[in-house]
Amino acid sequence: MRADGTVPGRISRVEGTVRIVGAGLLGASIGHALMRAGVDVALADTSRSQLRLAVDYGAGRAAAPGDAPALVVVCVPPDVVADVVEAELRAHPDAVVTDVASVKLQPLRELRERGVDLTRYIGSHPMAGRERGGAISARSDIFVGRPWVICRDGETSARDLALVESLALDLGAVPIEMTPEEHDRSVALVSHVPQVVASLLAARFVPAAAESLELAGQGVRDTTRIAHSAPELWVQILDANAAPVVEVLDALAADLAELSQALRRTDAPGSRRAIAEAIRRGNVGVERLPGKHGQRRHFVSFVVMIDDTAGQLGRLFGDLGELGVNVEDFRLEHSPGAPLGLAEIAVERSILETCVEGLEARGWRIASTDDD
Amino acid sequence: MRADGTVPGRISRVEGTVRIVGAGLLGASIGHALMRAGVDVALADTSRSQLRLAVDYGAGRAAAPGDAPALVVVCVPPDVVADVVEAELRAHPDAVVTDVASVKLQPLRELRERGVDLTRYIGSHPMAGRERGGAISARSDIFVGRPWVICRDGETSARDLALVESLALDLGAVPIEMTPEEHDRSVALVSHVPQVVASLLAARFVPAAAESLELAGQGVRDTTRIAHSAPELWVQILDANAAPVVEVLDALAADLAELSQALRRTDAPGSRRAIAEAIRRGNVGVERLPGKHGQRRHFVSFVVMIDDTAGQLGRLFGDLGELGVNVEDFRLEHSPGAPLGLAEIAVERSILETCVEGLEARGWRIASTDDD
Structure with missing residues (x-):
């Protein structure tokens, strides 16, 4: 296009x-x-x-x-x-x-x-x-x-x-x-239940102390981003797809109850294993989601430190352009009160070295890469 | 720095x-x-x-x-x-x-x-x-x-x-x-429970059909990103902070059960209101999280279409630099199979117009902005 x-x-x-x-x-x-x-x-x-x-x-x-x-x-x-x-x-x-x-x-x-x-x-x-x-x-x-x-x-x-x-x-x-059935079950899993989960989690911040929320990082911000969605629309979507959504929610509630039980009695035999297993299954599940181009594993990322001033990102991407680097993914991380940001850049694995060396030669400070 | x-x-x-x-x-x-x-x-x-x-x-x-x-x-x-x-x-x-x-x-x-x-x-x-x-x-x-x-x-x-x-x-x-108590309650809410929720949600993708997961978009990817975390570390963290984590998980489980109940009987009086209220409380909660510089409301974002080729982001950021624009946040969205990406750029509200007009004058295609 x-x-x-x-x-x-x-x-x-x-x-x-x-x-x-x-x-x-x-x-x-x-x-x-x-x-x-x-x-x-x-x-x-x-x-x-x-x-x-x-x-x-x-x-x-x-x-x-x-x-x-x-x-x-x-x-x-x-x-x-x-x-x-x-x-x-x-x-x-x-x-x-x-x-x-x-x-x-x-x-x-x-x-x-x-x-x-x-x-x-x-x-x-x-x-x-x-x-x-x-x-x-x-x-x-x-x-x-x-x-x-x-x-x-x-x-x-x-x-x-x-x-x-x-x-x-x-x-x-x-x-x-x-089929309509396949569609509805699929969106319950990858869209409607994530919306419910993000909204319910974010709703827990309503009564929290402001100081507690100060400790929030990128992780929880990502987890709850879609909690910004409109109630008017979602009440209709959830209503119309209630059965498949309830099915996934019930399975999730059972998982939650099991984990909560394990956390109540962490000394009991098998408890720690149940906790570790829940996190490990999350590792496996999230890896199954398609990434950009549906092939996230071909990409590796590295981090560049940038000043919080106009032109810095321009210089960075200008340099990347000169190096012939196609940026596959980009995330700018910036925390409250920080004088600078961290630019996480994903590129094809094959050009990682050229890319990092080229940027360093141009004076950029690169943190260790994710190439492992 | x-x-x-x-x-x-x-x-x-x-x-x-x-x-x-x-x-x-x-x-x-x-x-x-x-x-x-x-x-x-x-x-x-x-x-x-x-x-x-x-x-x-x-x-x-x-x-x-x-x-x-x-x-x-x-x-x-x-x-x-x-x-x-x-x-x-x-x-x-x-x-x-x-x-x-x-x-x-x-x-x-x-x-x-x-x-x-x-x-x-x-x-x-x-x-x-x-x-x-x-x-x-x-x-x-x-x-x-x-x-x-x-x-x-x-x-x-x-x-x-x-x-x-x-x-x-x-x-x-x-x-x-x-205090240690304040700290532990705070991280249970903004770090440990989000980890558990993201992991349990992602674990639900393990038995799913690959075709279902094909429908996944940026929303669920964000919601489950931290499910990549290491089980060895998290079993220890959750074990050590079990009581505050269980407290939040139980509250969340109660919210989940309430919503599930409403979805089971969407015709019952108050059901639709309960669903809408859950999503609305999520709106309020997520707005309480501090953003970049702790002042996300001062920023507005707009979207630029970019080709998936080397140098495009360089040209974009070069132009932004020339316009004197300080990029507050940046997100590159790119879907499986897409020949181009969408660059969402956040800037201070006061410079939005200059920024959009300047980029359009330089030939960039800008979608409607979030200035509402």
């Missing part, structure tokens, strides 16, 4: 008008991205002010009565997805209708119970979002490189499937096929 | 030999930092190979029988701290003895029970560490800007306290006084 957001040698694959129902964060972000790709985007929203905002922000034009969309993308809150999908299927008999809700089984079940003909409906879910919602937070880039789950079924035609896949591809996402 | 690690206009405040017992990650890191400051560092370790490694890595010289240290820093695993502190107080009757263990009450209680004269002992705890242990991972910079808790008591002389504070200051840390 080029800096202007277009993909070299490729034109948009979605043809015809795309109607987006719900001009919040996801709807407006999809609209933005499609507009950049030259697609005619017709926006609809029950809130006139939200719609006007999204149009003002360049996410599309307001939908008109005569629109004949090829594709309808339903981007409304989880609890009204079924209603809106049903209405859109009825209103646009030639359109493929998809939705982007975080939960896939509940709306499908609801539509089936109502006896709606779902031949032209394909549920989908882009694994993208932000802590903040609303058209005002929309960004055309949030789908780039992210998985976009598509839940086809036996009735789905190849042509209709291709249209939804094109949408995902146009937005820079990676289409992945799953 | 300057790039060579020394602080302008200030010489090391620790005078005389510093004896470090235990040449693992913390011991060797302290040794490194003191050596840079020109202090005579005498290292001791029960493992000859660990000691040799630390000496080879420049963390100090091997301790000699005639050493008369002014300060002894005990950097051994939590479960032998009391033994070593007692032995060091006896062996060096003129030295102040401190330790850096993650738990402060248990060793103190043990020493008191043995009737050891603790006039010259001051427990301390630098809030620093790494996921990896051992002298091989030592870094002189890990204390920079981090809190260093010092637990004085009524018997502590001003001179002895000043010596331990000097150690912290020499290493770039920020000394904070606390």
Whole structure:
């Protein structure tokens, strides 16, 4: 993809008008991205002010009565997805209708119970979002490189499937096929339960003394970062995916109770082993998460000390550029009151030595590397 | 502090030999930092190979029988701290003895029970560490800007306290006084329980399907990052601080059970409110954590799209440097298979506009900012 957001040698694959129902964060972000790709985007929203905002922000034009969309993308809150999908299927008999809700089984079940003909409906879910919602937070880039789950079924035609896949591809996402059940169990594990855990942990800081929280480091900041998420959205997601979430939460509660029991009686036989085993299983589990490029093990990191002044990072990255180094990951660590920061840089293992030697030759102070 | 690690206009405040017992990650890191400051560092370790490694890595010289240290820093695993502190107080009757263990009450209680004269002992705890242990991972910079808790008591002389504070200051840390009880309750909340939670959550990924984990995004990666920590160390920390940890874990387990109950009966009166309230309390709690410079609210962030090629970050930071922009925080987000990354940059609110306009004028593609 080029800096202007277009993909070299490729034109948009979605043809015809795309109607987006719900001009919040996801709807407006999809609209933005499609507009950049030259697609005619017709926006609809029950809130006139939200719609006007999204149009003002360049996410599309307001939908008109005569629109004949090829594709309808339903981007409304989880609890009204079924209603809106049903209405859109009825209103646009030639359109493929998809939705982007975080939960896939509940709306499908609801539509089936109502006896709606779902031949032209394909549920989908882009694994993208932000802590903040609303058209005002929309960004055309949030789908780039992210998985976009598509839940086809036996009735789905190849042509209709291709249209939804094109949408995902146009937005820079990676289409992945799953059943609604697989999808919902997966997101319970890697998204919904982590949200619950981060929120409950962060909630424990509410009654804490400010001095206690002063001791917080990067670890707990990372662990609770997503606790910034919006309650309004999450109550709907958790409600709609309650069964798979409860299943993981119960397993986690059992693990917690077991560990707590071991900690109550650390002298009892097997207690220390149970504690060590819990931490070790965490090691194994976290290693299974895909990293950047899905291949984190090829990368090693090192740390450079930088002054807290303008231009220092520019000089550092300028030097890295001159050395021909492609930075795979970067983390700036900076603690309260510190006069300088630590820049942790990940590079491919094969160029680590060149990189560290080159930076040292240019006067940078490098701490020991993670090359072990 | 300057790039060579020394602080302008200030010489090391620790005078005389510093004896470090235990040449693992913390011991060797302290040794490194003191050596840079020109202090005579005498290292001791029960493992000859660990000691040799630390000496080879420049963390100090091997301790000699005639050493008369002014300060002894005990950097051994939590479960032998009391033994070593007692032995060091006896062996060096003129030295102040401190330790850096993650738990402060248990060793103190043990020493008191043995009737050891603790006039010259001051427990301390630098809030620093790494996921990896051992002298091989030592870094002189890990204390920079981090809190260093010092637990004085009524018997502590001003001179002895000043010596331990000097150690912290020499290493770039920020000394904070606390009682052992305050310290242990604080680290249970902001360090030990987050570790347990991250480990138990990550352990849930062990039996998961690889396809499910493919959907993982930055949120869950952040939430479980510290699950990489070493089991050997954590079993000791959790054992030594079991009571305060259990207290927080039990509160968390009760919160979890309450939420799980609400999710089981989302139609029951008050259920949805309980779910929303849990997420909202998480919002409030996470906002209480100190950020960079302890004042995260003064900063706003924006996102720049960058190609995944060498030199791009250099050009970006070069441009930021030319614009006179001091980057307060930086996060590079990069997903599996993506041809480009998103650089999230935090700056002071007052310069956001200049910064975004300046970058756009230089051809950078900026997404909407977080200025709301």
